[in-house]
Amino acid sequence: MKNILVGYDGSLTAQHAFLFALELARCSDGHVRVVSVLQITDAGADTAALMMADVGAQRLGDLMAELKQLAPDADKLIDFEMIPGNPGDVLLGQVKRYAIDHIVIGHTERGALARWLFGSVSTDVFAHTRIPVTVVP
Secondary structure, three states, X not given: OOEEXXXXXXXXXXXXXXXXXXXXXXXXXXXXXXXXXXXXXXXXXXXXXXXXXXXXXXXXXXXXXXXXXXXXXXXXXXEEEEEEOOHHHHHHHHHHHOOOOEEEEEOOXXXXXXXXXHOOHHHHHHHHOOOOEEEEO
């Protein structure tokens, strides 16, 4: 496991997933790519672009500071990017682009209605990848 991908949204389970992936990378002399997805809204394209630019810059800084606090010594082991889009699609797109050989994501309990409306990132990823996926509670 040299190239590990972590989906990161700042939640407690995402923090656990990040720390788990970091330990895997340390054990295998690997690298962790942390990706946070800025979900696109149903608003018009112009409105969505403006919102993402404003919110994205602030969110990126906040998440980077959070990762630094969680693992102050991990600068050389990780890279971080915020990407607009659908979480499942974005994570799956990273697999080929960065030769990812393991995905680690957190699991958040959602009710049946929320899963139906918004889907499940872990279900998306499981259904469309052939590399190992670890879901951390």
